[in-house]
Amino acid sequence: MPTEEWQATAIAKINGPTAEQVWPLLADFSNLYKIFPSDISFTIQGSNGQPGQIRYSAGKYPSPTDANAIIVLWAREELMEIDASQKFVTYKIHENNRGLSNFTGTMQVLPDGESGCTFKWSVVSAPVAGSTYEEIVAFQQATLLQMVSMIEKLF
Numbered sequence: 001m002p003t004e005e006w007q008a009t010a011i012a013k014i015n016g017p018t019a020e021q022v023w024p025l026l027a028d029f030s031n032l033y034k035i036f037p038s039d040i041s042f043t044i045q046g047s048n049g050q051p052g053q054i055r056y057s058a059g060k061y062p063s064p065t066d067a068n069a070i071i072v073l074w075a076r077e078e079l080m081e082i083d084a085s086q087k088f089v090t091y092k093i094h095e096n097n098r099g100l101s102n103f104t105g106t107m108q109v110l111p112d113g114e115s116g117c118t119f120k121w122s123v124v125s126a127p128v129a130g131s132t133y134e135e136i137v138a139f140q141q142a143t144l145l146q147m148v149s150m151i152e153k154l155f
Contacts, residue, residue, distance in 0.1 A: 057077065
């Protein structure tokens with residue numbers, strides 16, 4: 001595990017819809033809340049689906065330190081690249097209250113030759129103060145599985 005940069009990739013199968021059917025949900029950068037466990041997301045700068053677009057997203061989550069508490073996590077994220085032919089978006093997290101810095105993520109849907117498709121989420125980040133690499137990887141995988149569940153319910 002590198003000390004100056006954390007890298008992780010989570011992969012999960014989406015049962016039912018094809019990559020072509022899921023792609024419009026991923027490409028709709030403004031409306032992350034449709035497929036990500038957040039309460040709101042919206043564009044604050046630029047045009048939806050165009051590099052340079054900035055979105056704000058926020059949601060309520062269980063506190064990792066107090067089982068009885070709920071915390072609000074938010075972020076301003078910039079769409080860096082979008083590729084409809086390869087079905088991926090790359091984004092960078094700027095301001096946030098999650099402790100993330102130098103964070104870049106790429107989400108991609110891939111055909112799998114069977115029923116459904118594959119969802120791949122790769123991230124690169126500076127280490128997160130107060131968290132271990134393993135905790136961040138577990139959070140990423142759990143979040144990806146929540147996203148897959150949300151996507152499957154839409155079809």
